[in-house]
Amino acid sequence: MEIGAYSFGDTPLNPDGSPRSTAEGIRNLFDAIVVADRAGLDYFGIGEHHTVSMPASSPGAVIAAAAAATSQIILGSAASIISTDDPVRVFQQLATADAISGGGRVEITAGRGSSVETFPLFGYDLADYDRLYAEKLDLLMTINNSPTETVSWSGTVRPTLDELAVVPRPFAGRLPIWLATGGNAASSARAGKLGLPVSYGIIGGEPHRFKPLTELYRRSAAQAGHTEGVDAENIKVSVATFGLVAPTKQEALDRFYPGWHNLNVEMGRLRGWGAPDRRQYLAQSHAPGAYYVGDPDDVAERIVHLHGYLGHMRHFLQGDLGGLPHEHLLESLTLLATEVKPRVARLLAAK
Amino acid sequence: MVTTIGILGAGRVGSAIARTALEAGYALHIAGSGPAADIQLIVDIVTPGAVAMTAAEVAATSDLVVLAVPMHKFRSVDPATLAGRLVLDTMNYWQPIDGQLDEFAGDPRGSSEVVAEYFAGARLVKTLNHIGYHDLETDARPAGADDRHALAIAGDADAASVVAEVIERFGFDAVYAGPLEAGVAFEPGSPVFGGRHTAAELTAELELAARETEAA
Numbered sequence: 235m236e237i238g239a240y241s242f243g244d245t246p247l248n249p250d251g252s253p254r255s256t257a258e259g260i261r262n263l264f265d266a267i268v269v270a271d272r273a274g275l276d277y278f279g280i281g282e283h284h285t286v287s288m289p290a291s292s293p294g295a296v297i298a299a300a301a302a303a304t305s306q307i308i309l310g311s312a313a314s315i316i317s318t319d320d321p322v323r324v325f326q327q328l329a330t331a332d333a334i335s336g337g338g339r340v341e342i343t344a345g346r347g348s349s350v351e352t353f354p355l356f357g358y359d360l361a362d363y364d365r366l367y368a369e370k371l372d373l374l375m376t377i378n379n380s381p382t383e384t385v386s387w388s389g390t391v392r393p394t395l396d397e398l399a400v401v402p403r404p405f406a407g408r409l410p411i412w413l414a415t416g417g418n419a420a421s422s423a424r425a426g427k428l429g430l431p432v433s434y435g436i437i438g439g440e441p442h443r444f445k446p447l448t449e450l451y452r453r454s455a456a457q458a459g460h461t462e463g464v465d466a467e468n469i470k471v472s473v474a475t476f477g478l479v480a481p482t483k484q485e486a487l488d489r490f491y492p493g494w495h496n497l498n499v500e501m502g503r504l505r506g507w508g509a510p511d512r513r514q515y516l517a518q519s520h521a522p523g524a525y526y527v528g529d530p531d532d533v534a535e536r537i538v539h540l541h542g543y544l545g546h547m548r549h550f551l552q553g554d555l556g557g558l559p560h561e562h563l564l565e566s567l568t569l570l571a572t573e574v575k576p577r578v579a580r581l582l583a584a585k
Numbered sequence: 586m587v588t589t590i591g592i593l594g595a596g597r598v599g600s601a602i603a604r605t606a607l608e609a610g611y612a613l614h615i616a617g618s619g620p621a622a623d624i625q626l627i628v629d630i631v632t633p634g635a636v637a638m639t640a641a642e643v644a645a646t647s648d649l650v651v652l653a654v655p656m657h658k659f660r661s662v663d664p665a666t667l668a669g670r671l672v673l674d675t676m677n678y679w680q681p682i683d684g685q686l687d688e689f690a691g692d693p694r695g696s697s698e699v700v701a702e703y704f705a706g707a708r709l710v711k712t713l714n715h716i717g718y719h720d721l722e723t724d725a726r727p728a729g730a731d732d733r734h735a736l737a738i739a740g741d742a743d744a745a746s747v748v749a750e751v752i753e754r755f756g757f758d759a760v761y762a763g764p765l766e767a768g769v770a771f772e773p774g775s776p777v778f779g780g781r782h783t784a785a786e787l788t789a790e791l792e793l794a795a796r797e798t799e800a801a
């Protein structure tokens with residue numbers, strides 16, 4: 235099982251709670267990826283958000299920089315909001331990063347975003363939400379599956395490509411493209427039908443309850459004939475959750491809580507929730523909750539427990555949110571690679 | 586009495602309500618925006634035991650019809666199919682998800698009152714909107730349990746009492762907030778929304794909100 239991390243960038247806070255610069259958030263993110271690579275983490279996903287607290291707006295740029303500074307870690311967008319971006323550009327940026335990485339370490343995860351902040355930013359109409367996503371995903375796959383540099387495509391949301399070159403091509407011919415979903419059943423069915431690997435973002439509830447969705451995904455893939463031959467290795471599941479690892483469970487709980495609280499205050503203002511509830515935080519931070527906050531044994535056991543339900547091949551955690559002190563993120567990344575990963579491997583082997 | 590529940594919307598909320606209703610012993614009909622075949626596999630695996638239909642068939646064959654479609658799409662549901670029906674509105678207007686919708690943002694009334702105007706002829710009750718969809722299944726408890734949570738209901742008293750029985754069977758205490766106008770007390774932005782309350786706590790919140798409305 236691959237163990238990884240993801241981040242939307244986390245703008246650090248001053249002692250009085252006011253935000254420091256968004257540039258510092260990006261620099262910290264870059265440094266964290268380098269530390270994760272050195273420690274031996276398998277995967278780092280860079281999300282796309284456009285807020286002061288989460289400033290990672292350009293996954294492609296961060297991944298290209300990280301590709302040059304790392305040697306073994308897999309780098310991916312998590313996710314690229316393709317509905318409001320140009321799939322030609324997304325592909326070019328990630329294929330460029332793939333070239334810089336030496337090949338084979340760069341992935342794209344395509345999503346539509348759980349909030350719609352990119353629609354006003356890039357001048358799109360929410361009324362076109364479904365069509366934008368469906369067509370742009372189709373374009374992204376068309377480019378990726380093209381046997382040559384020359385691509386043709388037509389649709390309604392973007393000008394036609396009539397035998398135009400889209401370069402560079404990835405080293406391996408194609409980039410792995412994943413589909414991100416937060417648990418809408420139709421998205422699982424779509425990923426299966428398209429034969430794409432699926433990445434579940436599970437931010438609440440009880441993660442093992444996603445089991446039917448992974449079944450739906452695998453059955454949809456089988457019905458569409460993607461579970462035989464070379465396609466079959468593409469039918470796989472990854473899981474992204476909140477989580478932070480510290481030497482002890484108590485330290486992990488204490489370290490993650492302030493950022494979680496800040497995030498929920500900010501989200502609550504946008505979405506009309508009341509004040510965050512510490513009891514709920516604690517419930518979610520213990521099995522079978524959705525926050526993988528704990529010491530290495532606890533987090534490893536819970537990842538393996540979830541694996542029994544979902545059969546996922548990669549589990550990656552977001553720890554830096556709401557102004558988590560940078561050193562706590564770095565320690566978590568190191569523990570994930572050096573302590574959690576071998577425990578997960580051992581527990582899975584013993585099953 | 587309700588024996589068959591119909592759900593419009595086979596998304597996150599619709600599926601969670603469907604599983605909860607099946608668990609509680611109801612017959613369950615469910616529809617997405619298209620033909621039944623489009624959601625057949627989803628229904629078989631994600632809400633086993635439910636029957637996939639078109640939206641019009643769901644409306645015609647259920648004792649209680651649950652609206653679980655995105656708020657920015659509620660006008661894609663044909664109001665004629667819901668005339669005379671008991672309808673449960675779970676929908677919230679969420680600017681970050683729905684985008685700017687002037688008919689809600691520019692109207693001081695609660696969202697369910699706006700929705701009820703469109704579904705004139707339906708008996709519309711508001712509830713199940715202030716609990717997160719992944720909490721519905723994990724928080725359900727048998728009657729009398731110490732940690733049982735409560736859900737608020739607004740609407741005409743007779744219709745609300747029918748729905749209250751359903752909420753109780755789902756595993757929650759039902760607290761009547763008053764007519765549909767009272768629904769604003771548990772919309773996004775209210776202290777109730779997204780929180781967890783016992784029946785006593787919820788009653789106190791709703792009374793406080795009612796006093797504030799009166800004073801205003």
Ligand SMILES: NC(=O)c1ccc[n+]([C@@H]2O[C@H](COP(=O)([O-])OP(=O)(O)OC[C@H]3O[C@@H](n4cnc5c(N)ncnc54)[C@H](OP(=O)(O)O)[C@@H]3O)[C@@H](O)[C@H]2O)c1
Pocket residue numbers: 418420593594595596597598599616617618619640652653654655656658661662663675676677678679713714715716717718719
């Ligand atoms: N997030 C929460 O925890 C929460 C809690 C309480 C209430 N709510 C409310 O619940 C509603 C649904 O949210 P969601 O997250 O479940 O959305 P969702 O996952 O996007 O699912 C929406 C479903 O509605 C279907 N639909 C659209 N138009 C329809 C129509 N005319 N007839 C029948 N089905 C139709 C869609 O089908 P297609 O795919 O075929 O379009 C889809 O299956 C929203 O109004 C939301 O405000 C949310």
